[in-house]
Amino acid sequence: MTERAPKLALLSRRYPPLIGGAERVLGYLAEALAREGADVAVLTSAVAEAAALAPREEVDYPRSQGGGRLTIHRLKTSPLRFVGTWAYMRNLARWLATNPVDLAYVSMLKHDAYVAVAAGAERGFPVVLRPEGAGATGDVAWQAKGNFGARIARRCKRADALVAISPPVRAELVDAGYDEATIHDLPNGVPIPSRAWQRREGWQRSPRAIFVGRLAPxxxxxxxxxxxxxxxxxxxxxxLTLVGEGPERPGLDRLARELGLAGPAFAMPGPSADVEDELRGADLFVLPSTEEGMSIALMEAMALGVPVVASAIPGNRRLIADFKHGRLAPPREPETLARTVVEQWSTFDRAFHMSRAARGRVEQQYSIRTVARRHLNLFRELIARERSG
Known part of the structure; x- marks a missing residue:
């Protein structure tokens, strides 16, 4: 007897084409789960940036090849801050109350999680929560200081399982009082482009470094x-090109002018819908973060095979061994970072070989197909446990 395709609800306040690491991760995972045979309903908000998008989109993957269905539901909200949150939570609750699901998977330990855990308890489906980061900007920190954060935390601790994308995320959950037995270590995953990055002819005349991500502190x-x-x-x-948007944009623009960076030397073109194309046009990817859980932008650059320089913080060191997959530099040290960038370009053959090792590592350990299958194994285990009482 063929096993019935699991009906999964994936909850995220924001979703592609909105640009951000957490959004891209969930978009990749939703598609991969559907390709693996699940029926996936993405529940997200119809925010102003997505006003031109249809409230419902549906993609069917060939059943003959083991595929399933991906449906995106953009639920009504409001541009007003608190009213919008309330309207979104209300519409989430209504959808979960009227549509049968086998399991809910929630991005971030915030309002979506609060609604999902209550709905799961009432309707009898397991709920899996996924914190998207660690440190001062992570989900656990938000619960400690955000509006209604403590109340949301109490309910989140009743979830059936949590996914930790990195050891720092796991440690924060345990320290905050989450049951360690419910925490499962599952990393981020990215698609592996079939064609690897290639160096540009004549790149030495005007080498280009790129950052992709949120322009945040x-x-x-x-x-x-x-x-x-x-x-x-x-x-x-x-x-130097900074691709993305965020609160640091005005300050970075001002700093660049003070340093005399103008014209082609420095650009902030805003977000891009085609990150792969941006990376292919660069000669180096740079990630100077002071905090990272598990950077999706860094993984995308490595998967494509672009040479990289990243800050030597725990989240980045998990992906990169210095001089093997790329170069690491101490955070908050401009001179050392500059020297490391120059070294990558001055010894470009070595940088190229490191980039191929990085691509191989991501392909072996962090491909979205592998990560999706590991998620499905966990989901099926939780669904079977729920059905058996």
Missing amino acids: EKGLDTLVRAWPIVRETFPEAR
């Missing part, structure tokens, strides 16, 4: 901008 981008005039002492035509 924890990304350490002021360090990267301060490093750039030093890089240009060796590579006078070197270009």
